[in-house]
Amino acid sequence: MTIYEDRVDAGRQLARRLLPLRGQDVVVLGLPRGGVPVAFQVAMALDAPLDVIVVRKLGVPSQPELAMGAIGEEGARVLDERTVRYFGLGEEQVAAVEERERAVLEERTTRFREGRERVDLTGRTALVVDDGIATGATARVACRIARQLGAARVVLAVPVAPEEAVARVAEADEVVCLATPHFFTAVGYHYRDFSPTDDDEVVALLDAAARRHLPQLPGPPGDGAGAGTGPVDQDVRIPAGGAELEGHLVLPRPGAGVVVFAHGSGSSRHSPRNRYVAEVLQEAGLGTLLLDLLTPREEADRANVFDIGLLAQRLGAATAWLQQLPAAASSPVGWFGASTGAGAALWAAAEPGARVRAVVSRGGRPDLAGPRLGEVRAPTLLVVGGQDPEVLALNRRAAQMLHCPHRLVVVPGATHLFEEPGTLAQAAELARDWFTDHLGASGGEGGGPR
Known part of the structure; x- marks a missing residue:
């Protein structure tokens, strides 16, 4: 069974598989929160811009960790009808969950995009990255959003996922998955360190990625980093x-x-x-x-x-x-x-x-x-x-x-x-x-x- 040390390790291993995309017109899109540390490593390796696609899982009311679908920016929505039928959920129950998650999604979108323009996807390859997928619902919504925003090609890349979930992602032109274990329990079982990623870390990584394309302070001996008296x-x-x-x-x-x-x-x-x-x-x-x-x-x-x-x-x-x-x-x-x-x-x-x-x-x-x-x-x-x-x-x-x-x-x-x-x-x-x-x-x- 493939085990990653943490999301940084998973991102680096995924980046090695994706190196053929370097030099192409690619935008790396991380799924907050956990997908962003993975996506950051990929973006650095490909020397590509990094952005986010904000997606929220719709959890079954009695088992919130179990996804019955997902929603995303631009009104995107995917429902797993089999899960909805299995739990006997009515339209009102689904709508109540969606309303609650939509409010969180809008708040988080504002937080992540504060002072930062969305990277234009028109005519480009959108490389959607997460730390793993279980049902595939959030990944499918993310791929759908990327297409709606003008991406000419959509590639989904994850370190681990069950084979059946990968097969369901029809919204992507290509899916790159490093490991598809026969016995899949949860994404976190394939990481030694799967500690939560918070909003501040997501923002810090987005800021760091954006700064890579800004002029850097010159090194010694001229003026530059540490040249003044302040911190x-x-x-x-x-x-x-x-x-x-x-x-x-x-x-x-x-x-x-x-x-x-x-x-x-x-x-x-x-x-x-x-x-x-x-x-x-x-x-x-x-x-x-x-x-x-x-x-x-x-x-x-x-x-x-x-x-x-x-x-x-x-x-x-x-x-x-x-x-x-x-x-x-x-x-x-x-x-x-x-x-x-x-x-x-x-x-x-x-x-x-x-x-x-x-x-x-x-x-x-x-x-x-x-x-x-x-x-x-x-x-x-x-x-x-x-x-x-x-x-x-x-x-x-x-x-x-x-x-x-x-x-x-x-x-x-x-x-x-x-x-x-x-x-x-x-x-x-x-x-x-x-x-x-x-x-x-x-x-x-x-x-x-x-």
């Missing part, structure tokens, strides 16, 4: 050995300590877990640089994801770029690595003259740095879940190889992704305390180790 909170593009890395820089004040994130396999700068940790660090007065160490095209080759030397080189290049910014020239830098990103951070930290004051690994693979671990000089914190025995064993062996100041902390009850209640917060607080100890205290000027 910085913006997307950046970082040159690294012929590639251009995308990131988001937050710098509360000139000279503040900055933590650069090295994401692991299947994750990205938009990972909800990494963004949560970044927010905890920012509340402590630290800056953060969330970035992807590989381009979407490079990620399509899985060998690159585990090329620790390449990832370490990119991390070093991003740090050098950061420290050339006028506002960050005196900022002490720390590295936060998760999964394979932790191996890359420690690999890079072993380089002579590495520009890093502290390293934190969350659920990481420090063992991937191999014999280089003995050359690391930056104080290193290893945080591992107590219910992640294999990775815990690897971290214990790695800790024995470290000669720098280091600490291994086990978070009770946490598995590899720290998705259990309260465990990610514990990991974030440990990282915050480690970095403020070595990069500078909350509210103070950035400084060296204390």
Whole structure:
């Protein structure tokens, strides 16, 4: 059975299948809420604009999670007559559900489109993306809306769906589905992390996608990101050995300590877990640089994801770029690595003259740095879940190889992704305390180790 780590992982895998569409006149349309994180990854890989099609499921009154149909923008509506008949629902019952859901749909449409024009679909290929389909009702409505808005071709793309639901989507010219399990229970069963996506995350992803096509602030040595004296909170593009890395820089004040994130396999700068940790660090007065160490095209080759030397080189290049910014020239830098990103951070930290004051690994693979671990000089914190025995064993062996100041902390009850209640917060607080100890205290000027 196919299992995705989270919606980001599913989006990246789906994007690899859809790469032949790159360069064509495509608009990616995510279904809020859960489909938008998947669609964002697809849009980034295809270098295509991202928009939403707002659809609401019509749930059976006695079982709201069971769809009897769906409604969408422009008055679109699909009913599953078999479900309606099975539950003996009359027109008035269906109408009452539709009226309630229509009000929610209109409110959500206003929220998502506030200050943002709808992307014109006329004559273009509409690529409708969701995190999975069960009955297919919402997907069918979305495809119908795309057609009504002028799309010349409609493609539906999802990570997982039952075969019979895929077969019912007659509204699409093509359906791309990565997995059609024989025994299908629910979409969420095919994700390790299927936590809800909220409206704020949808808006943030739409804004991030829109900014990709705006002029970016020039990098050093001229004016640009961090050139002034005020706080910085913006997307950046970082040159690294012929590639251009995308990131988001937050710098509360000139000279503040900055933590650069090295994401692991299947994750990205938009990972909800990494963004949560970044927010905890920012509340402590630290800056953060969330970035992807590989381009979407490079990620399509899985060998690159585990090329620790390449990832370490990119991390070093991003740090050098950061420290050339006028506002960050005196900022002490720390590295936060998760999964394979932790191996890359420690690999890079072993380089002579590495520009890093502290390293934190969350659920990481420090063992991937191999014999280089003995050359690391930056104080290193290893945080591992107590219910992640294999990775815990690897971290214990790695800790024995470290000669720098280091600490291994086990978070009770946490598995590899720290998705259990309260465990990610514990990991974030440990990282915050480690970095403020070595990069500078909350509210103070950035400084060296204390």
